[in-house]
Amino acid sequence: MARVYNFTAGPAALPLPVLERAQAELLDVAGTGMSVMEMSHRSKEFQSILETAESGIRRLLGVTEDYAVLFLQGGASLQFAMVPMNLRRPGRSADYVDTGSWAAKALKEAKTTGPAAVVWSGKDGNYTRIPSAEELKFSADAEYVHICTNETIGGLRWAEIPQTTAPLVADMSSEIMSRTVDIGRFGLIYAGAQKNIGPSGLALVIVRKDLLERAPENVPIFLRYSTHAKEGSLYNTPNTWGVYMVKLICEWMDSIGGVPAMQKINERKAAALYEVIDSSDFWRCPVERESRSIMNVVWRLRSEQLEERFVAEAKKAGMVGLKGHRSVGGIRASIYNAVPMEAVEALASFMRAFEARNG
Ligand SMILES: *Cc1c(COP(=O)(O)O)cnc(C)c1O
Numbered sequence: 001m002a003r004v005y006n007f008t009a010g011p012a013a014l015p016l017p018v019l020e021r022a023q024a025e026l027l028d029v030a031g032t033g034m035s036v037m038e039m040s041h042r043s044k045e046f047q048s049i050l051e052t053a054e055s056g057i058r059r060l061l062g063v064t065e066d067y068a069v070l071f072l073q074g075g076a077s078l079q080f081a082m083v084p085m086n087l088r089r090p091g092r093s094a095d096y097v098d099t100g101s102w103a104a105k106a107l108k109e110a111k112t113t114g115p116a117a118v119v120w121s122g123k124d125g126n127y128t129r130i131p132s133a134e135e136l137k138f139s140a141d142a143e144y145v146h147i148c149t150n151e152t153i154g155g156l157r158w159a160e161i162p163q164t165t166a167p168l169v170a171d172m173s174s175e176i177m178s179r180t181v182d183i184g185r186f187g188l189i190y191a192g193a194q195k196n197i198g199p200s201g202l203a204l205v206i207v208r209k210d211l212l213e214r215a216p217e218n219v220p221i222f223l224r225y226s227t228h229a230k231e232g233s234l235y236n237t238p239n240t241w242g243v244y245m246v247k248l249i250c251e252w253m254d255s256i257g258g259v260p261a262m263q264k265i266n267e268r269k270a271a272a273l274y275e276v277i278d279s280s281d282f283w284r285c286p287v288e289r290e291s292r293s294i295m296n297v298v299w300r301l302r303s304e305q306l307e308e309r310f311v312a313e314a315k316k317a318g319m320v321g322l323k324g325h326r327s328v329g330g331i332r333a334s335i336y337n338a339v340p341m342e343a344v345e346a347l348a349s350f351m352r353a354f355e356a357r358n359g
Contacts, residue, residue: 005343008321009195009334010195010334012196012339036049041234042234049247053246066208068205068209068229069205070228071239072204072228074203076191080106081223083146087143087187092114092142093115095138096118096145097119097131097136102148103171119139120135129287143166143167146169148171150173151174152334155286155292157293166187169187171190172189173192173195174296174336175295178337189205190203190206212226265341270295270297275348276351282302295334300330307330309358310354317350
């Protein structure tokens with residue numbers, strides 16, 4: 001078996017123990033004589049898997065009963081549309097902070113169904129920093145404030161979650177469960193599963209229950225959060241395999257020591273890469289220090305040819321997925337929860353050797 005060191009941005013690396021467990025249970029899960037993909041989503045066995053996945057999320061993230069936990073489809077991208085449809089009532093507007101490609105995409109989708117105000121944009125500065133609290137002037141009557149807590153493409157993140165009066169809505173796709181957050185600060189959190197908590201085809205939504213009833217009457221039944229909350233994420237057939245994988249990942253997270261333990265490991269991993277990047281002019285991280293992501297580390301070399309060579313040689317050395325997003329170029333190492341310290345250490349020493357050869 002030849003497993004690579006996988007730095008892909010998403011779908012991304014999954015913990016090896018989780019894959020091995022899924023493999024062992026593939027033909028017969030929980031003594032049912034069938035795969036989780038072959039069982040009714042209404043069976044008591046699947047019900048139990050779903051409940052365990054939900055309680056795992058609640059336990060690991062500290063989600064209280066004031067919030068509903070939903071497993072939906074359509075990825076984080078459908079949430080770009082569902083959030084404004086459900087939370088922005090007729091004649092009202094919402095605030096968006098434009099910190100990068102994903103925040104911008106959420107904003108663009110919100111504008112298709114109503115007004116949305118950009119309270120701050122990093123676009124002119126090529127998305128290299130998160131605004132300070134003083135720079136943020138939210139609208140007095142905003143229905144909610146939307147942020148993307150970790151910009152997967154730009155490699156920047158909100159170190160501090162902003163204080164808002166309107167409910168705070170956050171796209172946490174590429175950092176959910178990577179660091180501790182106070183869920184009580186948010187009205188709604190969503191995340192595509194395929195970066196930190198499972199396979200693609202599944203989105204996690206954590207929504208404060210009082211917001212469930214906000215949706216105007218013209219919102220299609222399927223697109224209302226209340227529909228899925230009422231039916232316990234079983235309004236229609238969910239991504240049963242995805243829910244099962246979330247359950248396994250939560251159990252693996254528990255075995256590591258939960259989110260605080262994971263955060264320590266993640267900070268060490270990120271520090272190992274930034275240390276190499278900051279050690280010489282050979283590498284250049286475009287993101288301001290305070291805004292640097294601990295999940296997606298991005299950097300440039302002096303030329304695109306050299307970047308291409310870096311990516312190609314890294315691949316030969318068993319490290320894949322390092323090419324930056326096609327929209328920005330450069331190099332990006334996505335070091336999600338499932339990427340072990342060992343992989344990051346291998347990358348850091350490869351970088352040092354590469355610099356010695358090409359510096
Ligand atoms: C990957 C990603 C998305 C898109 O997720 P899909 O599941 O493909 O819709 C949205 N936001 C962020 C921050 C992401 O990293």
